[in-house]
Structure formats: structure tokens, C-alpha cells
Amino acid sequence: MQGEISNILAVISLNKELVSGGAPIFFARDEEELEKIAGYLSKILDAMVHDLGNGSYVVVRH
Amino acid sequence: MPEYLIVITAGVLAGTLSRIILLRSDYRQYPGYPHGYMSHLLLGFIASALGAVAVPAVMAPEYTAVTFLALAVQQFREIRNMERRTLESLERTELIKRGLDYIEGIARTFEARNYLVMATAFATSLATQFGGLPAGGVVAVITILLSRNLMSGEILGNICDVVPARLSFDGPTLMVDEIGLINVGLKDMREDILKNGIAVKIKPKDGNARSIIHDMGQRKAIAFTAAVILGSKKDVDIPEYTPLVRKNPHTGEAGLYIMPVERDMEQLIAAVKLTPVLESASSKPLLAGSSIRKAKKKVD
Structure with a gap:
């Protein structure tokens, strides 16, 4: 992670009003679905899931 | 056997031996393959030959022969590049990376070890020239021990x-x-x-x-x-x-x-x-x- 650029590859959120912008956004109906989508995306993209604490996750490649 | 041959042989043997000993101590840095060992042993042999030949050449007197040493330095810098390139290209597929600093350190170590080998061979052949074989043996042991202990680095x-x-x-x-x-x-x-x-x-x-x-x-x-x-x-x-x-x-x-x-x-x-x-x-x-x-x- 030293000197390399980290990229946000996807955003997964419970709240449509909180997120918008450049990366692909996935909305989840509940907490469980949120975890599931994030887990799948992490495996698909070989990237890491980070919790923003407001019901949104970002998938980042380091 | 002519005297100069004894001098050169003593130097080459001491130098090559020191390379073998130094090669054994770096298992943690670089888990090598037989081919890797081979090329380093051969380069060590060449380094010690260069170091050992210097003394009889000066005694001859063939002072220009010493310029060979400059050529050798050039050659060993190439070793550093070789090591660096190899490790860097392996790094790309490594899941847990060594990091460029570590690679540079390893490459530098390999270069420096060849200088040590050359110095060992030179000192040994110098001692053999003036003190005979027993003196050469003593100096060889001392220089090998020195290069092993001085170059082990801190942990x-x-x-x-x-x-x-x-x-x-x-x-x-x-x-x-x-x-x-x-x-x-x-x-x-x-x-x-x-x-x-x-x-x-x-x-x-x-x-x-x-x-x-x-x-x-x-x-x-x-x-x-x-x-x-x-x-x-x-x-x-x-x-x-x-x-x-x-x-x-x-x-x-x-x-x-x-x-x-x-x-x-x-x-x-x-x-x-x-x-x-x-x-x-x-x-x-x-x-x-x-x-x-x-x-x-x-x-x-």
C-alpha cells in the first residue's frame, strides 16, 4: 500500500440520499443484503470492503 | 610448482571458501535455487582469482595488470543490477511484497560480498607471497571470520x-x-x-x-x-x-x-x-x- 493509489471500485448503501457520484453504486434493502453484496463484490473485484459507519460500504482496491 | 602458482592458488581457495561461507548465511534473505548458488559460486571464484592474481602481477612487475581490478568492480556492479532485476520481476507476482528497500538491500549485499571475496583472496595471496603457506592460511582464516562477522548486519x-x-x-x-x-x-x-x-x-x-x-x-x-x-x-x-x-x-x-x-x-x-x-x-x-x-x- 506504499506509494500506490487506492481506488474506490464500488459503493454499497442502505440510504439512497447519502450517496451519489462517480463509482458504481449498489443499494441494499437491509443490513443483511448489504453485507452479502459487499462480500460478493469484494470477491469479484479482489478488493477490500470498508465500513463508513453510516450504512454505506465502499469497495477499495489497495 | 612455481611460486606464483602457489600464491594464486592459495588466494583463490581462500576467496572461494569465503564466498561459500557467506552464501550459506543468507538463507533468510534469499531462498536460492541450485542454479542461483552455482552462478554466485562461479562469480565468487572469478572475484577471488582477480584478487589473487594482483599480487604476483605486481611482483612480476606488471603494474598494468592492476587495472583489471577496475574492470572487476564494473563487473560486480552488474551483479547488483542482476539481483535487483530478478527480485523485482518476482515481486510482481508475490502476494506479500518484500518491498523495494529490502530488494535494494539484498542486491547491495550480493555486490559487497564479491568485494569481500576479492579482498580475502588478495590478503591471502599477499601473505603467502611474503610469509609462505602457513602465513597465508592464518590470514585466510582471519579475513574470512572478519568478513563473516563484520557483514552480518544488525537485526x-x-x-x-x-x-x-x-x-x-x-x-x-x-x-x-x-x-x-x-x-x-x-x-x-x-x-x-x-x-x-x-x-x-x-x-x-x-x-x-x-x-x-x-x-x-x-x-x-x-x-x-x-x-x-x-x-x-x-x-x-x-x-x-x-x-x-x-x-x-x-x-x-x-x-x-x-x-x-x-x-x-x-x-x-x-x-x-x-x-x-x-x-x-x-x-x-x-x-x-x-x-x-x-x-x-x-x-x-
Whole structure:
């Protein structure tokens, strides 16, 4: 992670009003679905899931 | 046998022997293959031949022969490049990276070892020329021991205390004692890390050690050594398992977290302590005090 650029590859959120912008956004109906989508995306993209604490996750490649 | 041949043979033997001994001691840095050993032994042999030939050449007297040594230096710089290139290209597919600092250190070591071999051969053939074979033997043993002990370098255990630490989560942030490492989003992953991960805290003994731990390349080398010795569960699709070293910005202490194959705290502590202090990380700010005071006086 030293000197390399980290990229946000996807955003997964419970709240449509909180997120918008450049990366692909996935909305989840509940907490469980949120975890599931994030887990799948992490495996698909070989990237890491980070919790923003407001019901949104970002998938980042380091 | 003519005298000059005895002199050269003694030098070459001593030099090659020292290369073999030095090659054995670097298992941790570079797990080599028979081919790798072969090429280094051969280069060591050539280096010692160059060193050994210098003395009879000067006695001959063929002073121009000494310019060969300059050629040799050129040649050995090429070795550094070769090592660097090999390790760098391997690095691309490495799951846990050595880091460029570590690679540079290894490459430099390989170059320097050839100079040591050359010096050993030169000293031995010099002693044989003037003191006969017994003197050559004594000098060979002394120089080999010297090059082995002087060049072994410092390890992290000399400058830092390494103690077991506790893994926990503060919200999504993975903590090693009070040091925050990284944000882990998935709940399953957090449970997994708490269950299978282990962590240590690296406490620098003084300011010099603190500045060494501060170096990112050094921290990568620590994580790499730990992963080599304990194994790591990391795979391309599980970046969460990457071993990490982060420091507490206020105290300078560092926390290491790893998902090992062997969950063995003692081994982990030993691995961290065995990590070589990298040449590029090594600095001694505490020694700079006197020269800074001098500079200050000039300014005042």
C-alpha cells in the first residue's frame, strides 16, 4: 500500500440520499443484503470492503 | 610448482571458501535455487582469482595488470543490477511484497560480498607471497571470520522489544492494542480476524530505533519476514489478510497484525526480531546532536 493509489471500485448503501457520484453504486434493502453484496463484490473485484459507519460500504482496491 | 602458482592458488581457495561461507548465511534473505548458488559460486571464484592474481602481477612487475581490478568492480556492479532485476520481476507476482528497500538491500549485499571475496583472496595471496603457506592460511582464516562477522548486519531484535499484543475492533477499525491499523467492513471477516489473527507490538528502545521503525520499507520487510516464517492465509481475493505494520504516531511504537498459517506467538516474536535492519532505513538521529549544535553555533 506504499506509494500506490487506492481506488474506490464500488459503493454499497442502505440510504439512497447519502450517496451519489462517480463509482458504481449498489443499494441494499437491509443490513443483511448489504453485507452479502459487499462480500460478493469484494470477491469479484479482489478488493477490500470498508465500513463508513453510516450504512454505506465502499469497495477499495489497495 | 612455481611460486606464483602457489600464491594464486592459495588466494583463490581462500576467496572461494569465503564466498561459500557467506552464501550459506543468507538463507533468510534469499531462498536460492541450485542454479542461483552455482552462478554466485562461479562469480565468487572469478572475484577471488582477480584478487589473487594482483599480487604476483605486481611482483612480476606488471603494474598494468592492476587495472583489471577496475574492470572487476564494473563487473560486480552488474551483479547488483542482476539481483535487483530478478527480485523485482518476482515481486510482481508475490502476494506479500518484500518491498523495494529490502530488494535494494539484498542486491547491495550480493555486490559487497564479491568485494569481500576479492579482498580475502588478495590478503591471502599477499601473505603467502611474503610469509609462505602457513602465513597465508592464518590470514585466510582471519579475513574470512572478519568478513563473516563484520557483514552480518544488525537485526531488529537488537534495537526493539517485541511483545505480544491484543487484537480488537473499534467499530470497523482493526486495532493492535491502541494502534489503529485498517478499516474492515465485513462482519464475518472481523470475527475471523479476531479468531485466527495474532499481533505483536514493536517497542523501539531509543530514538534511533524509532526512526528505523518509522521507515515504510523497514515495516514491509518486517511483515514479509513474519509471513515467510509463519505462513500467511492471504490470497488475491482476501486483501483483509495482508499482514500490516502501523505505528502509533505519538509513541513511535508499531503494531504488527498477521493471519498466520501457524498460530504461534513465540515464532512470530522470533521472526520479527530476526528481521534485518535495512541499510536504507538505518539512521542515527541521536548521533547528529553534536553536529547540529555546531551548526547552531555558526548560525548564532
